Amino acid sequence: MKKIFTVFIITLCNLLISSHACAALVSLDFDDITGNNVLWQSDRYLANKEVLFQANDADLYAYDDPSPGHGGENVATSGLSYIYSGTPGHGNSAITVTFFDQGNLDSFGVTNFLQFDVVDYASENTALWSYRVFDINGDTLFSETGTASGETVQISTNIPLIHGFTFTPSIDTEGLDSFVFENVTAANSASVPEPVTALLFGLGALGLLTKRKLSSP
Structure with a gap:
């Protein structure tokens, strides 16, 4: 026995x-987006990465100017660019990220792992950001709040059947960088x-x- x-x-x-x-893990560092405070399309990575970024109440922008005194010491965690939602130069609106199988918006996708960096735009304030992970029904799987306080903070979540998440920045103008997630699979399978x-x-x-x-x- x-x-x-x-x-x-x-x-x-x-x-x-x-x-x-x-x-397999998929990585996005947003460094293919060039220009300072560039407005970009939310479906940029949908077809080949199976992930959709959406600005809840504003537009999506990319920022790639890591100059000293303007977030340079905090921005370049994976390269030069990070993304944010709001108005040019102000990342103060929520970003929702969702997964779709084979880039098809009619086929919900899920992953079991995701990770990204919260980039604080050279702010020393301690206002709270919030983060909520949800399933295909929109039900919350996990949530937390925190502050970057002028630092880059890494968030990592390992939960089965993640369909997406919403990141709501504080008034400190925060964005996302170094996004990593496990291969997307169809939710029905x-x-x-x-x-x-x-x-x-x-x-x-x-x-x-x-x-x-x-x-x-």
Whole structure:
């Protein structure tokens, strides 16, 4: 019985490790957007990255002027550009980011991991920004608030079936940079992540083996 249990645990560990290693990550640093306070289209990355950026109450802009005293020490976390929503030079409106399978707006997509940097435009204030992760029904999966206080803050969320998130900046003029997420899958084909499914099946099999062993004479 001990030998069977050992083999089972080793197999499960290998499965979990290999599944995690195969999960490809997509990165966006926005450095393909050139120009200072450039207005850009929200569907810029939809077709090839399966992600849509939307400004809730304003327009989307890109900023790539990391000069000293104007956010330069905080902006260039992955390169020169970051994005924000609001008016030119003022990132004070919410950004909603959603995933779509194969870039099709009629096919909701989900991911199990996302990460990005909150860039504070050289502000030393401590006003709060907010961050909310939601599923395909719009229900909240996770939320938090924080402050950048003139620093770059990295946010990382590892939750199954993320359809998108909304980032609402404070009055400090904040934007997003270094956006990373796990490969998008179709929402109707995604349920419990594969490692968890394997673990559940494995535990069930172990329970049956244990029951058979205890009931045998």
